[in-house]
Amino acid sequence: MPDPPAPTEAPRWRRRRDARPAEITDAALALFAQTGFAATTVAAIAARAGVTKGTVYLYFPSKEDLFAAVVRERTLPMIEQGEALSAAFTGSSSDLLRQLFSRWFAVLRAPERIALPRLMMAEGVAFPHLTRFFVEEIVQRGRSLFASAIRRGIGAGEFREVDPDLAARLATAPLIYAALHQTSYASFDAPLDADAYLATHIDLFLGGLRADS
């Protein structure tokens, strides 16, 4: 005869309404980062979050909305952190840029952090609303951070007269590109000494920006 459930047996599941959304977005981020949006199934996200597919749809109306929630949740803090650093900084503009470079690069090199920019770049075409949000709230604000630092340096006579927006784009591109490269190509490419890369970038960039010659 079949055993009756032992009294110590754990329940098949628990009701944890408050914890679910974060667990689901965590799982979604991890899987999106690994395999992309289209190639990740909702069932797989659910499984990783320890629930079933139906539960995902209790908290998020669609796979796309889940994606949007992940992007909003996981990218904004990064920007806000940078803005706080910048606002509080009192040293030279070169040093501020050095700080920004290092912090950003450290963050971006984490596979789960660069994943969202990569996803937006790769599969964003299908989600114009989300892309608009991402560009306005992340890309532009991130760039402004660097542009302000450069403008500050020009004002102080520390840097040459250059267009701060262009210079900011040029400052950030190698950081972002290297992070993208790392997740996509690194395993087939020659190894990259990330610290040396960053140091050389800072060196060349600040060298090109310096007010002399």
Add this chain to the structure above:
Amino acid sequence: MPDPPAPTEAPRWRRRRDARPAEITDAALALFAQTGFAATTVAAIAARAGVTKGTVYLYFPSKEDLFAAVVRERTLPMIEQGEALSAAFTGSSSDLLRQLFSRWFAVLRAPERIALPRLMMAEGVAFPHLTRFFVEEIVQRGRSLFASAIRRGIGAGEFREVDPDLAARLATAPLIYAALHQTSYASFDAPLDADAYLATHIDLFLGGLRADS
């Protein structure tokens, strides 16, 4: 009574064995560039090429092989062209770099050209074989092009002593990133003056590389 087929009536289709593969890869590139690999259906590619799905499978064993064919066909010529330019160049290393920057950027900014790097970055994880090919035959060879020019400049005392490979990565990143940005974000971002961007990059980069101070 039914009309007999008029003698001038065009046949429903033509047998054009030689032309098909190129027509199919053309159509595939256009659609992959627009919507990505996963989101593009073989039927849509076939329709754009003026055939039906079955025909696509007469020429390419699978959708993935079709993708591989597109990548191989459309990226290699770009590299070979750059290598030819570099080999024939006789001026200063700064001028060679200026040339390489301009040529590459012009090519990369064409939406259909940057599409493949973007696709490899975005969906390459699913195709390790293809990614290896792409990295070894395109990414590395492209970088070597710039590294050689930089090494040449260092040898001639024109540039500072820097790691040529790192510098080459830093030289190309802004070009590639801007091209990626253009196809993904540009319609939601502030407009970018591409010529000024390129000029500023050349200016800052060569400024940072110059052998003095």
Add this chain to the structure above:
DNA sequence: CACTGATAACTGACCGTTCAGTTAGTAAGT
């Protein structure tokens, strides 16, 4: 030049599978 197979390029209907999203019912919590 007209006719006639023979050949292979091409079609289109079909199949098996996968997956986003739905829902009727079950069990945890109170």
Add this chain to the structure above:
DNA sequence: ACTTACTAACTGAACGGTCAGTTATCAGTG
């Protein structure tokens, strides 16, 4: 006993890939 978080089985649509049949083309024949 009542509410609701959660499950699991289901649906309908889409897609990659296949294949039996159709038709354009052409060499060979008279």
